[in-house]
Amino acid sequence: MQEFIEHLKKGEFRMPTCTSCGGKAWPPSHRCPYCLSKTSLKKIGTTGILLEFTSSHIKGKEGIFGLVEMSGIKLVGSFGTGHLKEGMKVRMKECGVGSDGTAFYYFMPTKA
Amino acid sequence: MRRVAISSWATSKFAKDSGMSLLELACEPCAEILKNGVSGKEIDAVLFSSCATDQYSSTIISEMLGMRPKVSHRIDNLCNSGTNAVTSAFAMIASGLCDSALIIGAEKADSPGNKLLWDITRGSFMFPVHWAAIFAKAHMRKHGTTEEQMARVSVKNHKNAARNPQALFKKEVTLNEVMNSKKIADPIKLLDCSAPCDGASAVLLVSEGKAKKLDNPVWIKGIGQQTNSASFANATGDLTTIEAAKRAARYAFEMSRTNPSHIDVAELHDAFTILEILAYEDLGFSKKGEGGRFVDQHEIAINPRGGIIGCGHPIGTTGVAQVAEVASQLAGKAGRRQVNGCKVGLVHNLAAAGSSATVIIMGA
Numbered sequence: 001m002q003e004f005i006e007h008l009k010k011g012e013f014r015m016p017t018c019t020s021c022g023g024k025a026w027p028p029s030h031r032c033p034y035c036l037s038k039t040s041l042k043k044i045g046t047t048g049i050l051l052e053f054t055s056s057h058i059k060g061k062e063g064i065f066g067l068v069e070m071s072g073i074k075l076v077g078s079f080g081t082g083h084l085k086e087g088m089k090v091r092m093k094e095c096g097v098g099s100d101g102t103a104f105y106y107f108m109p110t111k112a
Numbered sequence: 113m114r115r116v117a118i119s120s121w122a123t124s125k126f127a128k129d130s131g132m133s134l135l136e137l138a139c140e141p142c143a144e145i146l147k148n149g150v151s152g153k154e155i156d157a158v159l160f161s162s163c164a165t166d167q168y169s170s171t172i173i174s175e176m177l178g179m180r181p182k183v184s185h186r187i188d189n190l191c192n193s194g195t196n197a198v199t200s201a202f203a204m205i206a207s208g209l210c211d212s213a214l215i216i217g218a219e220k221a222d223s224p225g226n227k228l229l230w231d232i233t234r235g236s237f238m239f240p241v242h243w244a245a246i247f248a249k250a251h252m253r254k255h256g257t258t259e260e261q262m263a264r265v266s267v268k269n270h271k272n273a274a275r276n277p278q279a280l281f282k283k284e285v286t287l288n289e290v291m292n293s294k295k296i297a298d299p300i301k302l303l304d305c306s307a308p309c310d311g312a313s314a315v316l317l318v319s320e321g322k323a324k325k326l327d328n329p330v331w332i333k334g335i336g337q338q339t340n341s342a343s344f345a346n347a348t349g350d351l352t353t354i355e356a357a358k359r360a361a362r363y364a365f366e367m368s369r370t371n372p373s374h375i376d377v378a379e380l381h382d383a384f385t386i387l388e389i390l391a392y393e394d395l396g397f398s399k400k401g402e403g404g405r406f407v408d409q410h411e412i413a414i415n416p417r418g419g420i421i422g423c424g425h426p427i428g429t430t431g432v433a434q435v436a437e438v439a440s441q442l443a444g445k446a447g448r449r450q451v452n453g454c455k456v457g458l459v460h461n462l463a464a465a466g467s468s469a470t471v472i473i474m475g476a
């Protein structure tokens with residue numbers, strides 16, 4: 001969904017949300033997967049739970065990453081070093097499209 | 113519904129670079145089948161399994177092989193393509209639309225199917241090894257599975273591949289070599305991973321009427337397929353189970369009126385060692401959480417051709433090559449790697465983070 005990408009490029013995470021039932025179209029889509037009505041972009045809460053995390057050692061893709069559940073959706077977030085634990089609360093600090101053309105969602109633990 | 117049998121199969125030698133184009137590669141196993149008593153005129157359908165986007169490929173291959181089938185088209189469903197092609201061919205023959213279908217899988221090492229760029233839920237960690245590492249971490253944390261148990265899957269499958277002349281890897285590896293191989297995405301190491309390569313495989317499916325002429329037909333007893341999502345985010349609820357595979361297995365066991373205890377030989381999707389461990393549990397071979405310990409069992413011959421880890425992973429070819437292996441085992445024609453006395457076999461295949469899965473049960 002191009003509109004989602006355009007916002008992401010500006011560092012904004014905007015969820016395609018159903019104009020009829022309020023369902024979230026994730027991965028981004030122009031139609032709601034629950035009732036097939038059109039979606040429009042909405043701001044959503046970006047605090048979530050870290051379900052599982054690990055680290056990548058592939059050249060050019062080094063770093064800590066983990067699966068986050070946030071406002072009813074799941075996505076793979078990037079993390080800096082820090083004390084992470086499964087089940088902890090995390091918040092999206094930054095998002096965008098990297099120089100290699102892939103999306104990134106950067107998370108940090110919330111303060112206790 | 114008419115019964116469907118597998119009458120012939122062939123697999124080319126997998127290689128890092130075959131020196132052949134995709135379409136040339138695709139012709140190789142077919143030539144072997146067609147030169148051994150099968151006439152191209154008898155083939156009603158050609159289904160080409162590949163993630164390569166070459167135009168009109170199935171039809172070009174048909175022409176290259178001198179065939180004029182009724183039906184000819186390409187099937188793409190990432191790593192699950194080959195088994196998906198078997199599902200389609202089965203349905204065409206069972207329904208009476210066709211009496212025979214040649215399924216061809218072919219892929220080049222640099223296939224566009226090696227990475228699913230569409231899946232924006234993966235963030236900047238797009239490689240298959242990244243979702244596999246998440247599954248592995250979760251299984252270790254929740255069920256106590258160890259890196260050594262995963263490494264033993266690699267040792268076993270490399271050992272089997274050493275007896276398979278078609279396999280990409282011909283060398284056995286030790287537990288220490290796997291454990292000390294380069295870290296890719298924790299806890300997954302280089303020797304826990306499969307490698308893309310050039311490879312082709314073909315199987316011929318025929319109707320019951322045509323199968324009567326065969327000495328030892330191998331029957332397709334049941335097929336289960338399930339598509340849960342395309343994205344990693346929506347593929348699974350519990351990160352220790354491939355939900356689509358569990359469902360596909362249930363359908364296949366129901367259709368074939370068998371259960372896990374009937375299976376003598378199986379080809380399981382082991383693109384990463386953790387996936388074979390998940391498969392033990394999802395298929396009901398082991399109890400939930402005990403997959404790690406199941407690696408050392410001897411009841412079922414698992415991945416006798418060397419699996420994906422030992423053979424290499426030309427993704428559109430894999431499902432076809434798995435079916436070819438189990439057919440040759442059940443027909444007693446697997447040569448040096450023949451599993452003695454096997455009667456019921458199973459193929460398990462996955463795509464993209466286990467978002468879709470196919471299970472096929474075959475019997476003599």
Ligand SMILES: [Zn+2]
Nearest residue numbers: 018021032035
């Ligand atoms: Zn809706």
